[in-house]
Amino acid sequence: MLPSPNLGDKRVMSHASSPPPPVLRFAPSPTGLLHVGNARTALYNALFARQWGGTFILRYDDTDTARSSDTFAEAIAEDVAWLGLAPDRVEHQSRRLGRYDEAVARLKALGRLYPAYETEEELEAKRQSRRRRGLPPVYDRAALKLDAAARPALEAEGRRPHWRFRLDGRQVVWDDMVRGRQGVDTATLSDPVLVREDGSYLYTLTSVVDDIDMSVTHVVRGEDHVTNTGVQIEIIEALSGWVPRFGHHNLLVLPSGEGLSKRLGHLSLRALREEGEESLAVAALAVLTGTSLAVEPVASLEALVARIDFAKISRAPARFDPAELSALTAATLLHLPFEAVANRLAGFGVGGGEGFWLAVRGNLARLAEAADWWGVVEGPLSPVVAPDDAAFLAQAAALLPEGAWDSDVYARWIAALKPASGRAGRALFHPLRLALTGRESGPEMKTLLPLIGRERASARLRGEPG
Numbered sequence: 168m169l170p171s172p173n174l175g176d177k178r179v180m181s182h183a184s185s186p187p188p189p190v191l192r193f194a195p196s197p198t199g200l201l202h203v204g205n206a207r208t209a210l211y212n213a214l215f216a217r218q219w220g221g222t223f224i225l226r227y228d229d230t231d232t233a234r235s236s237d238t239f240a241e242a243i244a245e246d247v248a249w250l251g252l253a254p255d256r257v258e259h260q261s262r263r264l265g266r267y268d269e270a271v272a273r274l275k276a277l278g279r280l281y282p283a284y285e286t287e288e289e290l291e292a293k294r295q296s297r298r299r300r301g302l303p304p305v306y307d308r309a310a311l312k313l314d315a316a317a318r319p320a321l322e323a324e325g326r327r328p329h330w331r332f333r334l335d336g337r338q339v340v341w342d343d344m345v346r347g348r349q350g351v352d353t354a355t356l357s358d359p360v361l362v363r364e365d366g367s368y369l370y371t372l373t374s375v376v377d378d379i380d381m382s383v384t385h386v387v388r389g390e391d392h393v394t395n396t397g398v399q400i401e402i403i404e405a406l407s408g409w410v411p412r413f414g415h416h417n418l419l420v421l422p423s424g425e426g427l428s429k430r431l432g433h434l435s436l437r438a439l440r441e442e443g444e445e446s447l448a449v450a451a452l453a454v455l456t457g458t459s460l461a462v463e464p465v466a467s468l469e470a471l472v473a474r475i476d477f478a479k480i481s482r483a484p485a486r487f488d489p490a491e492l493s494a495l496t497a498a499t500l501l502h503l504p505f506e507a508v509a510n511r512l513a514g515f516g517v518g519g520g521e522g523f524w525l526a527v528r529g530n531l532a533r534l535a536e537a538a539d540w541w542g543v544v545e546g547p548l549s550p551v552v553a554p555d556d557a558a559f560l561a562q563a564a565a566l567l568p569e570g571a572w573d574s575d576v577y578a579r580w581i582a583a584l585k586p587a588s589g590r591a592g593r594a595l596f597h598p599l600r601l602a603l604t605g606r607e608s609g610p611e612m613k614t615l616l617p618l619i620g621r622e623r624a625s626a627r628l629r630g631e632p633g
């Protein structure tokens with residue numbers, strides 16, 4: 168059953184007997200290249216939306232102008248497309264400042280936003296003093312006690328206020344789609360700053376305003392946001408009559424256990440793409456690792472859509488192992504139909520159509536290696552002919568079948584060559600492979616031979632480049 172909103176959007180729910188199509192968003196900050204952990208979040212959101220015929224929004228959390236850049240925003244769009252996700256809608260927070268102004272005015276009118284004047288040094292000194300006294304380092308709300316005369320006096324000193332949201336200080340609970348019932352005691356938290364001294368807005372506010380405006384029904388994100396959710400539910404409830412559902416999935420970490428960071432460029436999608444990993448393998452590993460489901464190759468994103476089930480996500484962080492990814496890339500290639508790779512093969516200058524693809528796909532660690540095998544088929548290559556095998560190979564050339572070179576030409580050839588040469592097993596097959604492909608191993612000869620063709624095969628068996 169579709170996990171429905173906790174309280175429900177009255178606009179949507181009023182006329183709906185079945186749950187409305189869900190609206191989900193992936194909201195990265197364009198401050199670095201997306202990594203596989205970000206991909207996990209993007210995929211869970213996009214594929215859940217697809218599962219339920221909903222909407223997937225790509226939203227750039229780009230209000231931090233000092234750290235955000237258009238270059239990173241473009242890279243994110245490229246990476247999201249590479250994963251095979253097509254957002255139904257794209258939004259930029261930096262273009263929505265008017266909406267945040269309105270929300271701030273509303274919170275001020277509700278008495279939920281108050282100005283505070285402490286500098287970062289003063290706040291740090293307060294935190295240290297509380298720690299020394301064995302108290303949690305939360306903000307003491309001194310600014311709430313300022314009287315009417317104190318604020319102008321502080322401003323006369325040249326201080327500009329930042330604005331804090333006055334938390335209710337209660338147990339905020341929600342039914343998390345991944346973690347079950349969750350509670351955050353906001354009495355243990357500092358009132359969050361929503362507006363900086365310079366008037367810019369913090370993510371805690373902008374994210375909530377957008378989720379309300381865009382009627383987001385399900386907020387799916389990493390468990391790094393659990394505490395944030397306690398705070399954000401309070402803000403959502405202050406601004407709106409309903410709360411979306413939340414789901415916090417476990418985080419992906421490096422094999423060493425170290426966390427991933429966009430800013431530090433860990434396991435970036437771009438680097439994995441440049442290393443030749445398949446996007447479907449990245450998607451499969453990013454979605455399936457750290458769940459109770461088996462990690463296995465898929466031939467399309469649709470196969471992953473069917474597997475999206477938040478209840479199957481584990482609680483512990485999951486290691487993302489690049490070696491496992493490489494193996495999954497090879498296993499994925501083995502499952503890909505020709506249509507899925509035709510354009511990319513053409514881009515590598517590979518011909519041969521479906522027959523060539525089916526012949527080589529089981530022998531590739533990376534798609535680009537198909538071009539090497541195409542070179543083997545097309546030639547010219549220098550055949551490897553051991554002196555002891557030269558006579559046998561000349562005999563083999565003479566026995567190459569006449570007529571159509573179809574799928575059983577190899578079987579017909581071997582059937583004639585085996586009794587004529589008296590050879591069997593490795594002594595029969597190995598010199599043929601070396602002469603025809605110049606390599607010790609590779610795709611089955613029965614699939615390669617028709618592609619190599621009679622003329623080239625004949626030349627190579629005679630030790631001539633072909």
Ligand SMILES: Nc1ncnc2c1ncn2[C@@H]1O[C@H](COP(=O)(O)OP(=O)(O)OP(=O)(O)O)[C@@H](O)[C@H]1O
Nearest residue numbers: 195196204205207208388389418419427428429430
């Ligand atoms: N290691 C991770 N595993 C899974 N999800 C993650 C991971 N890191 C971030 N996310 C999720 O990716 C989404 C986008 O996050 P965000 O843009 O803040 O990236 P970040 O990697 O946390 O950023 P930064 O390194 O810039 O602080 C969030 O929903 C966040 O929970």
